[in-house]
Amino acid sequence: MLSAGKKPTRKPPKLRDPERTRQRLLQAAFREVYRYGFQSAGIDTILAATDVTKGALYYHFKSKEALGYAIIEEIVAEMTHDRWLRPLQRSRDKNPIDALIGVVQAIPHQPRDVKGGCPLVNLTQEMSQLDKEFRKRLERIFHGWHEGVTTVLRRGQHQGTVRRDLVPEETASFLIAMVEGYEVLAKNAQDAKVWNTGIRNIVGWLNSLRAPGNRRRG
Amino acid sequence: MLSAGKKPTRKPPKLRDPERTRQRLLQAAFREVYRYGFQSAGIDTILAATDVTKGALYYHFKSKEALGYAIIEEIVAEMTHDRWLRPLQRSRDKNPIDALIGVVQAIPHQPRDVKGGCPLVNLTQEMSQLDKEFRKRLERIFHGWHEGVTTVLRRGQHQGTVRRDLVPEETASFLIAMVEGYEVLAKNAQDAKVWNTGIRNIVGWLNSLRAPGNRRRG
DNA sequence: CAACATGCATACTGGTTGGTATGTTGTCAG
DNA sequence: CTGACAACATACCAACCAGTATGCATGTTG
Numbered sequence: 001m002l003s004a005g006k007k008p009t010r011k012p013p014k015l016r017d018p019e020r021t022r023q024r025l026l027q028a029a030f031r032e033v034y035r036y037g038f039q040s041a042g043i044d045t046i047l048a049a050t051d052v053t054k055g056a057l058y059y060h061f062k063s064k065e066a067l068g069y070a071i072i073e074e075i076v077a078e079m080t081h082d083r084w085l086r087p088l089q090r091s092r093d094k095n096p097i098d099a100l101i102g103v104v105q106a107i108p109h110q111p112r113d114v115k116g117g118c119p120l121v122n123l124t125q126e127m128s129q130l131d132k133e134f135r136k137r138l139e140r141i142f143h144g145w146h147e148g149v150t151t152v153l154r155r156g157q158h159q160g161t162v163r164r165d166l167v168p169e170e171t172a173s174f175l176i177a178m179v180e181g182y183e184v185l186a187k188n189a190q191d192a193k194v195w196n197t198g199i200r201n202i203v204g205w206l207n208s209l210r211a212p213g214n215r216r217r218g
Numbered sequence: 219m220l221s222a223g224k225k226p227t228r229k230p231p232k233l234r235d236p237e238r239t240r241q242r243l244l245q246a247a248f249r250e251v252y253r254y255g256f257q258s259a260g261i262d263t264i265l266a267a268t269d270v271t272k273g274a275l276y277y278h279f280k281s282k283e284a285l286g287y288a289i290i291e292e293i294v295a296e297m298t299h300d301r302w303l304r305p306l307q308r309s310r311d312k313n314p315i316d317a318l319i320g321v322v323q324a325i326p327h328q329p330r331d332v333k334g335g336c337p338l339v340n341l342t343q344e345m346s347q348l349d350k351e352f353r354k355r356l357e358r359i360f361h362g363w364h365e366g367v368t369t370v371l372r373r374g375q376h377q378g379t380v381r382r383d384l385v386p387e388e389t390a391s392f393l394i395a396m397v398e399g400y401e402v403l404a405k406n407a408q409d410a411k412v413w414n415t416g417i418r419n420i421v422g423w424l425n426s427l428r429a430p431g432n433r434r435r436g
Numbered sequence: 437c438a439a440c441a442t443g444c445a446t447a448c449t450g451g452t453t454g455g456t457a458t459g460t461t462g463t464c465a466g
Numbered sequence: 467c468t469g470a471c472a473a474c475a476t477a478c479c480a481a482c483c484a485g486t487a488t489g490c491a492t493g494t495t496g
Binding site (some may be wrong): 011035037125129135138139185187194201 | 254255333342347348353357360388391395396398
């Protein structure tokens with residue numbers, strides 16, 4: 001314990017760091033699932049990508065499904081927050097339409113991202129029908145997303161910057177559907193140009209939501 | 219054997235009917251792939267769904283991939299033709315917007331279809347990134363779809379029933395993206411109501427494409 | 437230091453998978 | 467009737483795969 005001298009708050013070469021191990025597994029698993037889908041993702045492949053062993057993995061996650069749930073709750077949910085909810089909340093003062101345009105334009109558009117598609121859509125397409133637990137968690141994310149967009153639109157209506165004749169909930173769904181629809185098109189084409197064109201059209205449509213007298217372009 | 223007379227053009231109880239066997243395999247394989255995805259679809263499951271044996275399958279298709287390609291080329295492509303291209307072509311006399319609305323509203327919306335999603339999107343999401351041969355065939359279908367919608371929109375512009383300020387190609391992509399986006403949303407929710415709401419909004423948007431003076435509603 | 441749980445490593449298993457080798461039968465030409 | 471080929475049927479295989487049993491090292495606590 002305290003026989004030999006100096007050792008106050010010392011933990012230099014951490015041999016054991018369970019939280020770090022868990023995170024590395026999660027990240028590697030996410031990449032594998034993102035690429036091949038959940039069902040076709042291989043446990044052994046994930047382990048090979050890290051230098052973690054099977055014993056460690058099954059210590060942190062009790063099954064492949066549990067690993068999948070953690071990916072959704074800790075990674076995919078976080079991505080949605082980072083890219084949509086937080087930016088929208090941080091723009092309380094700005095015009096909501098401008099905020100939405102900013103968010104849409106900030107969606108990653110590197111070839112790598114376009115070719116991989118949207119993680120949320122990928123998992124939904126594959127698993128919603130097959131596994132209730134997956135669906136529940138994925139829907140929670142969709143719901144938060146939808147709520148965030150709805151809220152900002154409603155705020156715009158109060159401000160007078162967003163047209164009053166449209167229903168915030170349905171307009172939010174419309175936007176989300178468009179974003180995901182274009183991601184599917186771009187993924188099929190495996191071409192970032194398709195995505196960029198989509199963004200242009202989405203932005204054009206977003207501009208059409210401005211209340212008269214608050215138009216930027218037309 | 220042939221002592222008794224009549225036998226002109228006789229082929230009564232064919233025990234062997236290779237074309238029928240092939241079709242049954244294709245249909246069963248499509249259902250399996252539609253449900254579980256291509257990678258997770260099991261050859262043995264497909265065989266169990268029919269009463270065909272493995273020898274027969276590998277006589278007609280040289281590999282699982284070949285079976286997948288046939289599904290795309292002979293079933294998915296045919297569905298797109300039936301639901302979009304042929305109806306649009308057959309409506310040469312009608313208003314293009316009305317034709318598009320009709321087609322969109324005619325998309326299957328039984329719970330079973332909504333929960334399964336769009337076969338084209340399912341396969342695209344799963345395979346476009348992983349297999350060039352899949353992607354090539356899927357893109358051919360998308361291209362035909364896009365072309366069909368573009369053509370009908372352009373015709374509407376010549377007729378004067380469709381707004382001249384919009385670009386037919388981009389408007390077609392916009393429509394396709396929306397249809398698929400809403401299918402993804404509905405599939406995630408596993409709820410036909412989501413799809414019906416989506417249709418209403420798509421129809422509303424389609425109505426906004428009418429040239430002034432040709433409006434139905436506004 | 438002992439005792440004990442945490443964190444991880446290794447070897448193994450039972451079941452499933454796509455694919456094949458080989459045998460058998462239906463079909464039809466000659 | 468008889469090959470001969472097309473259209474299957476059956477048995478089998480090697481590879482893979484999620485999961486587990488077991489053991490060992492590390493850190494903590496009394």
